[in-house]
């Protein structure tokens with residue numbers, strides 16, 4: 570009985586941490602994010618399959634708003650990246666946004 574309770578408490582904790590992580594975007598690894606974006610997103614977002622999408626296409630606030638509700642991003646159902654990877658990708662897009670100190674185009 571006690572063991573069961575412990576297990577329940579542990580899984581509740583894990584759930585809680587996963588959910589709170591999903592809402593805490595930012596402070597990811599932007600360098601890794603750049604690599605992950607090229608590997609997982611640029612394959613479509615190259616101007617052929619989907620529109621050419623670079624960090625400098627949006628402001629930091631716009632990237633935040635876009636990623637605040639990922640279900641509204643049309644292709645998010647096709648993403649095969651982990652939540653941690655999404656955070657790194659977000660960090661890359663956000664840190665090199667139009668109004669960032671170093672806007673980036675990824676061509």
Ligand code: HEC
Nearest residue numbers: 609610612613614618619620635642643644647648650658
């Ligand atoms: C299978 C192809 C495909 C992949 C892979 C893909 N996308 Fe998309 N994405 C699309 C299409 C199609 C649209 C909607 C129309 C368009 O932008 O051409 C879209 C739309 C978007 C939008 C909304 C853009 C806007 O201006 O409305 C964002 C943001 C986005 N994708 C980000 C990403 C990110 C980040 C990744 C990688 C994790 C990714 N996409 C991977 C096909 C893809």
